[in-house]
Amino acid sequence: MREVEATVTLVDQWQPVELYHVARGLRRNVREVLDGWTHPGWPGKTYRKPVVEKWYRLRVFGPLPGRPEQRGEFVMIATAYGNRDRWWIKPESPDP
Numbered sequence: 001m002r003e004v005e006a007t008v009t010l011v012d013q014w015q016p017v018e019l020y021h022v023a024r025g026l027r028r029n030v031r032e033v034l035d036g037w038t039h040p041g042w043p044g045k046t047y048r049k050p051v052v053e054k055w056y057r058l059r060v061f062g063p064l065p066g067r068p069e070q071r072g073e074f075v076m077i078a079t080a081y082g083n084r085d086r087w088w089i090k091p092e093s094p095d096p
Helices: none
Strands: 004-011 015-021 026-038 052-064 067-081 087-091
Antiparallel strands (some): 004 015
8 A cells, every 4th residue: 555644643742642544534543653763864864855754663543444444453654754744654564
């Protein structure tokens, strides 16, 4: 699946607690932060540049990808880029 535009609710500026799929109006609650990364030069080296500023791998609960009428738990990737105003999310791809 491709990335879609989202908003991410953060606590203490770093802890994601909720994801909101902008186009479909779907909310997902973050159950656990599995992994995270922040650009070492952020914000100076990332501002208005097409590079990853922040990246999270999250265990979330809410509408399932491709089946929004069903709710469940799955892993979501959330990424913030230096040249975009919002976050971008996508379900983690299963291993081939």
